[in-house]
Amino acid sequence: MDQERYNWISRRAHEIWQSEGCxxxxxxxxxxxxxxxxxSRGQADPHIGLNAVVDHVRRVLVVxxxxxxRFAVVDALEDAGFEVLEAGNAEEALVLLEGTQVDAVFTDVNMPGSMDGLGLMARVRARSPGTRVIVTSGHVRLGAFDLASGVSFxxxxxxxEVIVSMLKAPADSS
Incomplete structure (x- = not known):
């Protein structure tokens, strides 16, 4: 097994393990x-890596x-030219994600139900590593060590305008 393949698979297995609660x-x-x-990843472009994130965001899910x-964020994103879907909790978001491809998810951390925004973040990253994720909260402050790879807070x-500019900016390839 070549080194690039081994490293990718190792990182992906670790992400799956984390998303399932370790x-x-x-x-x-x-x-x-x-x-x-x-x-099965990126057959059209074998150079797409695990953390390759969508470079052009068109469709956003707001949770x-x-x-x-939620309505204010949806309005701002639609005014900026994005196609926007919305959900009131993580469970509703997962149902939408089953049938619809999105380029980005913008989610609050604290929500009622069996899963919060961090659980949703982990599920999105495990299922679709290229989907951009932005997490927000007014109750907690999260740093890079609290978030999955490629997730912003x-x-x-x-x-x-901050959210719009983050979604319009090219993906961070680091």
Whole structure:
């Protein structure tokens, strides 16, 4: 196995393990899933790596349980030219993600239900590593070590222009 393939599969298996809550005894399953992901990823461009993030965002999913905040973000993103979907919680977002491809997810951390925004972030990154994710909260401050690779954090309150500029900016290839 060449080094690039091994490194990609190793990182992907670790992401799968993290997204499932770091269970013991399932390394073989995670490694097998990562190998399958390697084999099926970016067939058109074999140079697309694990953390290759969508460079041009067109469709955004906004997830927030506060309707007024969600509506304001949706309006700002639509005014900026994005196609926007919305969900009131993580479970609703996952249902939308099953049937619709999105380029980015903008989610609040604190939401009611069985999964918060960080759980949603982990699921999105595990299923679709190229999807941009921006997490927001007015209750907690998160740093790079608190977030999955390629995920950004914006503290509330924020200016809608900040979110628009983050989504319009080219993907960070680091």
């Amino acid at each position: 269970p013991n005894g399932r390394d073989r399953e995670h490694w097998s899933q990562a190998v399958d992901d390697w084999d 927030d349980d506060e309707p007024l905040i 914006v503290a509330k309150p924020y200016a809608h």
